[in-house]
Amino acid sequence: MQETGTPAASEPVIEVDRITKHYGNTLALDEVSLSVAPNQAFALLGPNGAGKTTLMHILCSILQPDGGTARVAGYDVVRQPLRARKRLGMVFQEPSLDDRLTVYENLNFHCLIYQVPGRERQRRIAEVLELVELSEWRDRLVRTLSSGMKRRLEIARALVHDSRIVFLDEPTVGLDVQSRARIWDYLAELRKRRDLTLVVTTHYIEEVESCDRVCIIDHGRILVQGTPEQLKAEYGQQTLRVTPRDPETAAEILAAHPDARSRGEELIMAVAGQDFVDRFLARFGTRVSLFSLESPSLEGVFLSLTGRELRDAAASGREQTYAFGRRGGEHTR
Amino acid sequence: MEAWGLLEGVYAIWLREVKRAIRDRGQLVGGISRPLLWVLILGIGLNPFFRGEIYGEVRFVVPFTYLQFIFPAVIVLNIMYTSVQSAVSVIWDREFGFLREVLVSPMPRSLILFGKILGGTTVALFHGCLVLVLARFVDVTITWDSALRGLGLMILLAFGLTSFGVIIANRIKSFEGFGVFANAVILPLYFTSSSVFPLDPSLSRAQTQVIYPEWLVDVVSWNPITYAVDALRGVFLDFNQFDPRVGPIVILAMAIGFFAIALWEFRRS
Numbered sequence: 001m002q003e004t005g006t007p008a009a010s011e012p013v014i015e016v017d018r019i020t021k022h023y024g025n026t027l028a029l030d031e032v033s034l035s036v037a038p039n040q041a042f043a044l045l046g047p048n049g050a051g052k053t054t055l056m057h058i059l060c061s062i063l064q065p066d067g068g069t070a071r072v073a074g075y076d077v078v079r080q081p082l083r084a085r086k087r088l089g090m091v092f093q094e095p096s097l098d099d100r101l102t103v104y105e106n107l108n109f110h111c112l113i114y115q116v117p118g119r120e121r122q123r124r125i126a127e128v129l130e131l132v133e134l135s136e137w138r139d140r141l142v143r144t145l146s147s148g149m150k151r152r153l154e155i156a157r158a159l160v161h162d163s164r165i166v167f168l169d170e171p172t173v174g175l176d177v178q179s180r181a182r183i184w185d186y187l188a189e190l191r192k193r194r195d196l197t198l199v200v201t202t203h204y205i206e207e208v209e210s211c212d213r214v215c216i217i218d219h220g221r222i223l224v225q226g227t228p229e230q231l232k233a234e235y236g237q238q239t240l241r242v243t244p245r246d247p248e249t250a251a252e253i254l255a256a257h258p259d260a261r262s263r264g265e266e267l268i269m270a271v272a273g274q275d276f277v278d279r280f281l282a283r284f285g286t287r288v289s290l291f292s293l294e295s296p297s298l299e300g301v302f303l304s305l306t307g308r309e310l311r312d313a314a315a316s317g318r319e320q321t322y323a324f325g326r327r328g329g330e331h332t333r
Numbered sequence: 334m335e336a337w338g339l340l341e342g343v344y345a346i347w348l349r350e351v352k353r354a355i356r357d358r359g360q361l362v363g364g365i366s367r368p369l370l371w372v373l374i375l376g377i378g379l380n381p382f383f384r385g386e387i388y389g390e391v392r393f394v395v396p397f398t399y400l401q402f403i404f405p406a407v408i409v410l411n412i413m414y415t416s417v418q419s420a421v422s423v424i425w426d427r428e429f430g431f432l433r434e435v436l437v438s439p440m441p442r443s444l445i446l447f448g449k450i451l452g453g454t455t456v457a458l459f460h461g462c463l464v465l466v467l468a469r470f471v472d473v474t475i476t477w478d479s480a481l482r483g484l485g486l487m488i489l490l491a492f493g494l495t496s497f498g499v500i501i502a503n504r505i506k507s508f509e510g511f512g513v514f515a516n517a518v519i520l521p522l523y524f525t526s527s528s529v530f531p532l533d534p535s536l537s538r539a540q541t542q543v544i545y546p547e548w549l550v551d552v553v554s555w556n557p558i559t560y561a562v563d564a565l566r567g568v569f570l571d572f573n574q575f576d577p578r579v580g581p582i583v584i585l586a587m588a589i590g591f592f593a594i595a596l597w598e599f600r601r602s
Contacts (some may be wrong), residue, residue: 032504060437061437062433062436062437082439082440082441083439085437085438085439086439090437092433092434094430095429096429096430096431096433096434097431097434098349098353098431099354099429100352100353100356101349101353105352108345109345109348109349110434111346112341112342112345113336113342113346113435113438113439113440114438114439115338115339115341115342115439118341132588142421157434193494222373
């Protein structure tokens, strides 16, 4: 299929300019602006209620923004929603398959409503099924599939109309560790096979590490944007772990560094200043049995920016989201 | 090319509705048992009592048996049940997230709704046709001409009632609620449509009011289903209680009116 709407390689494929959205008195998005370059994997990271899903829903044009503009593949999502939708694939947070139809029927339905030409339909369906390793399940009813398989099928479905932009809203939530890893394997494999821009929201920090760009968002505002390395360099904290050889050394280290925490034999302290490590080694280098310098993690970046643990906020946040959904809120639309 | 693609999209939505209905055995059982119950048991049971007789005195001659009389009404009943029930799939889509899959697609909302209602219409029409199979047991002769005219009216009626079901479904939050509500709407509409008891066609309005209380006569004459039943009686029994033009016009008006309301609501949400 021709990608008529795709801009030249250097131009951003998604442009969000000062998007604002209210729910009653709650400000869900506050003048959010961002851009995603083609073939990037772009991660939106934030606690629940931060506005990630709202932003996703505006970008796939099922929700109208109160202000600002957003363009996907060169099309304004408010004024030309049908053209924008044709070029993007969407994987929602909650399942959206018809589980009384078979795997094949779900994909064929999708091809028909996305106007995939008849002669290409069978080939594409076979291709995506092979990619997510569901070929053998082609004629099974979706309700007989495990939740990991359903997720894979939804990813296959988001790709089957040859979309070059795919939004994934919490693609791995509720899955076991194995299935989560597999889903990321498929996404990596896909990016090798075709030009693909991914926009992903997630709670799992370790999944974000593999993305090209990370955008941390909270209370409807963007806090920072950058590559994972940039963010870690700028906001992260290096930590030093040492195991002293004897108790005297331990006492001496504690005296010199009152902020150090001890965990069993180990002492953990924050690296402050550039020559901190050199000075430490000059003084105690010969008296420690184990010495390790840990690079900053995104988890630490997130914590220092939002003041919250991501995972804990997530658990209760999801409950709230579900409750909100049952009342007929945003997520059920 | 664009238009063909959209047509295929409508076909996909229609096909999904039909497939789901075929796989749902319960719906089919209802579609078969309902006419059997109404025609074979109620119809045959009440048949001997259906005479133009009041207080032992024959006042008027009825030109058909009770079985014949109830036959077109049972067609309407079967269509009505299936149409309104098909709107359950609207709730299902909403609750289980499938609606979003359709809403982010490049299909315009009007065509999504049209395809969905067309699917429900097809299933309801099929259930209406199940009643036609009983025609020979109730001494109703169906000619090619009456079959075609009847089918035309049944399609329009099913379309209008399915749209009506969608309008109801938009206001109902749960499956359980829908079942109760659907019965609370369908049965009164059916009973007051001059279907099971005759507001006898051979009587004038003044004469009718002698036999029935005035409020009942009013309710029946305000109920649009009355005219749908009358239209089908006109086709299958060649007997109309009202002006023969009224029935088809009411059916057409329901189809257009309910679809317009459903569309307006669907676009707004």
